[in-house]
Amino acid sequence: MGSLTRTAHAGFGLLLAAAAIVGVFGHSVPHARSSGPTVQLDQGTFLGNATANVTQFLGIPYAIPPVDTLRLTIPRANLPYNGTFNATAFGPSCPQQTSSIPATSLAVLAPFLGELSGLTGGSSTNVQSEDCLNLDVILPNDTPSEAKLPVVVWIYGGGFEDGELLNDDGGVIVQRSIDLGTPVIYVAMNYRLSAFGFLPGQEVKEAGVGNLGLQDQRLALRWVQKYIGAFGGDPDRVIIWGESAGAISVASQMITNGGDTEGLFHGAIMESGSPTPSGDIADEESQAVYDSIVDATGCTGAEDTLQCLRELPFSVLNDASNNTFGIDSFSSLNLAFQPRVDGIFFTEDPQQLVLDGQVADVPFITGDCSDEGTLFSLSSVNLTTDAEAEAYIQSTYFSTLSLDDLASVFQAYPSDPTVGSPFDTGSANVITPQFKRIAAIQGDLVFQAPRRFFLQQRSDKQKTWAFLSDRLKSTPLLGSFHSSDLLNAYGPGDLTDVIVNFANNLDPNGPTIIEWPNYSTDAPTLLTLLDGAVPQTLTNDTFRVDGMAALTNISLIAPI
Template identity: 65%
Template sequence: MLFHGLLATFSLVVLSASKGYCTSSTNFVGADGLPTIQLDNGTFIGNQTGNVTQFLGIPYALPPTGDLRLRLPVANLPYKGTYNASTFGPMCPQQSLVLDPSVIATVAPIVGSLDFGPGSIPQSEDCLSVDVIVPKDVTVDAKLPVVVWIYGGAFEEGDMTLYPGEVIVQGSLDLETPVVYVAMNYRLSAFGFLPGREVKDAGVGNLGLQDQRLAMLWVQKYIEAFGGDPNRVIIWGVSAGAISVGLQMVANGGNAEGLFHGAFMQSGSPIPVGDIADTKQQAVYDSVVDRAGCSNKTDTLQCLREVPFSVFNDVSNETYSSFAFQSLNLAFEPRADGIFLTDTPQQLVLKGEVANVPFVTGDCDDEGTLFSLANANLTTETETNNYIASNYFTDASTQDLQPLFEAYPSDLSAGSPFDTGSANNLTAQYKRLAAFQGDLVFQAPRRFFLQQRYSQQDTWSYLWKRGKSTPYIGSFHSNDTAYGPGEVRDALINFANNLDPNGPTLGVSDWPKYTTHAPTLFTLLDGDVPVTLTNDTYREKAFSVMTNVSLAHPI
């Protein structure tokens, strides 16, 4: 979904020079009739479409190019001059979508029906920008709640053009509870999540998460200029974006630093990953160094900064993606780095190092189906057991994993898409793998996070079971979009305004907070009864086994 706004009249002038923007108490229309806002000594010219005004592609950091590649992000200099903020900035470099040739023929009819990959705007290493979308009649002193969106894409892809933020703002206007919407680009793949001992020792791990944190600081500094309230900010994401939200909650010893005051996670929580410098991750770094021609250099990390963009980008793209045979065992993803994430994410949860803010977290019922399509060449139980052991739990013994194999049997009726009996049997092991992989990264971590935190902060959870009739993938990952009318969007907007997802349009009188005594799920269904309340007790034994194994042997 690409969105391009139409130019029209609107403007904002801002309030307090101490915050980094000009002093004024009124809104105005620029001399050319276009929406205009002044930040520092810079003038940003945006666009208007319908009831919203957009300021797009605003840089929040210095370009992470040249010697700033593979370094911590550096905040933008004070703005000066005139900026065209009417169109999206470039995407950060994207990972190539790779499918094993042996399975393409099997999965192409399924994958081909889905919208994968980035949009059509250019990619550039100079990509660290934010978009701000506001109601067209907002005033500087409106102090509206702020929704900060972090896109997903397996930490490999991410494109703000695919997510029409104006839909969120228009939805908030329809509910008469307006919000300001912010979206950010952050570095991806090897640019943002390069692993390895050298990266850890240099203190430059998880650069994509560091980018996100800097964008949140930008929101604190400038959002009042757009009519937003820096004291009413929630962070929100889907998939890798939701995982990012969860990791921002466990970063910095759980101190949110006032950067956000609530969190909304769709298909993502603090995940069961290990250390950035473990054996598997060091092999990824060494491979990148070798393919970039840096193996003979004394400082291999500095060499990676100095190789041409095209070389480094090609090396990143040559590394497997989430839709390759390795599936959710990603080469480039957040891991414990000793600084931003001082321990593995789930250990940080166990230690209680979690931002004490209200949160909502939910999953789709069939989280693992999309990610199991590329494993269609696994057809026997032995092959699948060996795959699970060698791909995810390389330091675990067969004895360690036997309870896990038993908890996820080859019985088709127990597999995903769930509740579909023996149907959707792409291969003899597909439904088993889909159940396992969806629970490993999404479902079990969500329940673990809730069980650890419900007594410390306000928590709510939901389950999306719509779309079960979709062949082979069912209620698949990211199908619960809030970028369209519906209960999830309304819950998000309610939460932004009240730090509580409840509201009159959800179809239930009360969505209770989650507790272990009453683990209530707001459940969205097909059919005549579109929403109901259910209990988060399904696959209890399997989730318990999964959590125990992944705590002992993080992936």
């Protein structure tokens, strides 16, 4: 699930390059200056850099490096800072997962390569290291420490398998907040990914070291509480914001710990991500991932296989992580490395925690793009018949259920391309007879249905707003694809204003946004973002009711 970065496994290289369609990238690493802004944290002095209006402190370590004996362990807070730190360039990125599109799918896509130009790859451009638990703080120039500005904490996406701080320019958010006269401070953190951050297995569960990437995020939020005042931020006015895997992370922070935020945040924004149906970290499929890693690294015969993984050279474990998905086991949005029920961070399936009312009682905004599933369905275009498509959905997401158990889903999502995704495009964008059907099911299963479920459970209990991004609808084959809304948020665009407004007032409304009412079960209103002369309108969240209800019911029975 991605940040105009690479998203879930099917879209890693594709999504990074999809940004090139509309030119989101081009952020450059700032140059250090001979003299510049400083901030004092504990006994440490951090040297930052400033542009015309914005000051940046980059690569600040918030944890003891999770290396050597601390690999695959719960993160530990940084020691008190002491000395002088150069915070003028991005810190190392966490190790990134690699992926590829299956050759069988690439062969089918060959006739469409012209339309998919620029969607064929991308790679990390930053140094990668296990010692990657660092964060960035970006703020208006000359902000006094007593300013008490609201704080926006960004959590990037990338399918819990990749993601980098340099892909998303927080200076855009801060500059827009200055332009609006409602300044904010922007914070973004790295967190462990792939096998380093989301290794599943019974051994992991018994050791209490599941969901380490989410634990990293929680620790970074504690860092914000402790230190943000030195930058002029208000620890009592913190919102968390993420997209895709980052939005699922935001939702995860809302439902862990019985819904107790510990005062770490006071509002939440989720773009393309909600509490998702998640299975146990030690179920059969999850254990198979652990066992494959152990086997690939030569740790099979070890008395303590988890300890063996800790002691491996970095390259050995990293290679095993990267090779976990072979071409023949490509599984789209059912990821090898993702949050799972571990008994600590999640005591139950996240959607069951929502039903139990274990949700942080803070205002939140949540929304999706219209065609969430298209990008992830390019990897399954070798499937051309109803039987093949239905077997794919069953085996990939619901292997414990039969095809008969899924009949209501397949009935609600027929192979008729006029009702598939990209939605509302008629018979256009048909790569194969099943592409638009699979895209509709996958997009609703992982994104739209969990969002609606979350809103239905919580909108009458706390303040909520919901949106739908239907922009870039003319993108060939993909429509309003997953992460296209980030072009708006980091544009800047009207979603930027929503974020700034919400950070300041815990309400997204403002002078550039049409009157946007709270979502409720009686009035499920969406702020819908459109191309054309009328860019904002209000619609009702009543589309594909039968299909999403069927997906939600099945997911509660058989979490992914």
